[in-house]
Every structure is written in structure tokens, then in C-alpha cells.
Amino acid sequence: MLFQFNFQAPHFFRDKQKDFTGVNALGEDGKMKEGWKIREGAVFLEITSTKDKNVYDWENKVTIALSTNDLGKVLFGIKTGNEGKAHA
Numbered sequence: 001m002l003f004q005f006n007f008q009a010p011h012f013f014r015d016k017q018k019d020f021t022g023v024n025a026l027g028e029d030g031k032m033k034e035g036w037k038i039r040e041g042a043v044f045l046e047i048t049s050t051k052d053k054n055v056y057d058w059e060n061k062v063t064i065a066l067s068t069n070d071l072g073k074v075l076f077g078i079k080t081g082n083e084g085k086a087h088a
Contacts, residue, residue: 002056010041
């Protein structure tokens with residue numbers, strides 16, 4: 001199995017248009033123009049299996065969007081070897 005992390009920068013969006021700099025989404029006063037929204041950055045985890053030695057099945061990959069909370073749990077698990085569940 002192979003795990004790959006991909007990062008999506010924070011950006012503004014309207015319909016299918018993205019603006020990573022704010023040039024189109026923000027007016028001269030710095031306020032967001034009508035119809036634009038802001039989206040936080042994200043981390044996508046892509047998981048795939050191997051077909052052969054050093055050959056991966058990217059056509060059948062699974063992609064998961066990780067929140068800040070999810071990332072904390074993943075890093076906790078990597079560091080400690082625990083699942084990160086709350087203890088009663």
C-alpha cells in the first residue's frame with residue numbers, strides 16, 4: 001500500500017472559478033466581492049495498492065480529505081503507535 005499527501009492552498013471560489021491570490025475575489029477595499037466565498041486549505045490523503053513491485057494502482061486510488069482534527073490524530077498515531085481515541 002502507498003500513502004501520498006497532497007496539499008490544497010486556501011483560496012477564494014465562485015462557481016467553478018478559483019482565486020488563490022484574492023485578485024478577483026477582493027475589491028479595492030479588501031472586502032470580498034459578491035458571490036465569492038473563501039475555503040480553507042486542505043490536505044488530501046491518497047491511498048493505493050500495488051500491482052507489482054514499484055507499480056501502483058493509481059486508477060483505483062482512494063482519496064480522503066483530512067481536517068485539522070484528523071491531521072492531529074494521524075500525527076498522534078504515527079508518533080505513539082496509538083489510535084488517538086479518548087480514554088474513559
